[in-house]
Amino acid sequence: xxxxxxxxxxxxxxxxxxxxxxxxxxxxxxxxxxxxxxxxxxxxxxxxxxxxxxxxxxxxxxxxxxxxxxxxxxxxxxxxxxxxxxxxxxxxxxxxxxxxxxxxxxxxxxxxxxx
Amino acid sequence: xxxxxxxxxxxxxxxxxxxxxxxxxxxxxxxxxxxxxxxxxxxxxxxxxxxxxxxxxxxxxxxxxxxxxxxxxxxxxxxxxxxxxxxxxxxxxxxxxxxxxxxxxxxxxxx
Numbered sequence: 001x002x003x004x005x006x007x008x009x010x011x012x013x014x015x016x017x018x019x020x021x022x023x024x025x026x027x028x029x030x031x032x033x034x035x036x037x038x039x040x041x042x043x044x045x046x047x048x049x050x051x052x053x054x055x056x057x058x059x060x061x062x063x064x065x066x067x068x069x070x071x072x073x074x075x076x077x078x079x080x081x082x083x084x085x086x087x088x089x090x091x092x093x094x095x096x097x098x099x100x101x102x103x104x105x106x107x108x109x110x111x112x113x114x115x
Numbered sequence: 116x117x118x119x120x121x122x123x124x125x126x127x128x129x130x131x132x133x134x135x136x137x138x139x140x141x142x143x144x145x146x147x148x149x150x151x152x153x154x155x156x157x158x159x160x161x162x163x164x165x166x167x168x169x170x171x172x173x174x175x176x177x178x179x180x181x182x183x184x185x186x187x188x189x190x191x192x193x194x195x196x197x198x199x200x201x202x203x204x205x206x207x208x209x210x211x212x213x214x215x216x217x218x219x220x221x222x223x224x225x226x
Contacts, residue, residue, distance in 0.1 A: 006158070034213055043202075044159070044216040093158045095214070103149060104214055106158030 002028050002098040006107025013084055013114055021079045021110045023094030029074035030096035034104075035067075038091040050077040050094075084114040119203045124221040133190040135220050137203030140184040145207045148179060150188045152199040153219075159202065162188065198224045 003026040013019050023033055031052045036044040048069055049057040056069035068080040081088055095106040120138040127133040139148065150162040163170055163177045165186070170177045176189040190197055202219040206212055 004158075036216075043218050044153075046213055046215065049213055091156070095158070103151070103161035103164060104159075105161065106151075109156070109158045111156070 002096075002105040004030075004094065004096050004105045004107045006094055006110055008110060009108060010111045011113070013112070015085055015114055016083055018080055018082045019084055019112060021081075021092055021094075021112075023077045023079070023096075023107050025075045025096050025098070025105075028096075028098045030077075030098070031074060033071060033077040033094055033096045035069065035077075035079050036093045036095070038093060038109075044093060047079075050079075052077075081112065084112070086114045088112065089114045119205060119217050121201075121203055121217065121220045123218065124223070126223050126225055127190075127193045129195060129224050129226050130192055133193040133197065133222060133224070135188040135190075135201050135203075135222060136185065137188070138185045139203070139205045142183050142205050143207070146205045147207070148177065148183075148186045149204045149206055149214075150175070150177065151202045151204065152197075152222075153202070154196075154199040159216075162201075193222075193224045195224050195226065198222060 005024045005026050007022045033050040035047045037047050038044045046059050047062045050069045050071040052071045058064045071077040091109050093109045095104045097104050147164050147166050149164040151159040153159045163175050165177045165179050179186045200219040200221050202216050
């Protein structure tokens with residue numbers, strides 16, 4: 001089946017530094033990928049839609065200058081959390097649609113801890 | 116997209132069928148019913164989807180009422196590994212539309 005690889009699975013960084021999270025579609029091309037954030041015991045919240053070759057579309061309340069998204073190829077989207085703060089600590093998940101009949105495929109998630 | 120309503124939690128004995136309900140009374144004609152689940156600290160996993168006919172795959176069965184206002188996901192023989200949060204989502208078939216997650220049902224399989 002379709003596989004979306006997300007890296008790293010866990011990262012700890014210091015306040016004020018930046019962290020890059022990669023999301024790759026391994027066996028299909030994804031013109032669109034989605035980035036979610038999930039706080040403990042809460043549901044997934046969509047942050048932005050990543051479009052290959054164009055600017056990402058951010059959900060209301062998500063700072064585009066803080067969460068930089070780049071979708072430079074049909075198989076790779078990256079999310080960079082800039083100037084990270086402890087409140088950015090969360091579980092970040094990407095997803096892509098391979099085909100309508102297959103549903104959305106999700107990465108395994110990245111646990112970010114900012115200290 | 117139409118909103119869905121699910122019970123916050125359910126328990127099911129191991130080996131029994133787990134029946135998870137979902138209400139989607141405002142679903143429109145071009146919207147499908149999707150089910151995903153999320154095991155702790157992992158990304159969500161696609162389970163099944165349907166439009167108006169009942170569907171079955173290797174993981175589960177999906178029963179959609181005739182008026183399409185509700186559906187039930189059935190895990191025929193629940194195992195401990197089925198413990199997860201199950202999300203019912205309705206979405207149109209226009210491709211690459213964003214998925215909006217509700218609060219889901221936390222299913223606990225009891226030994």
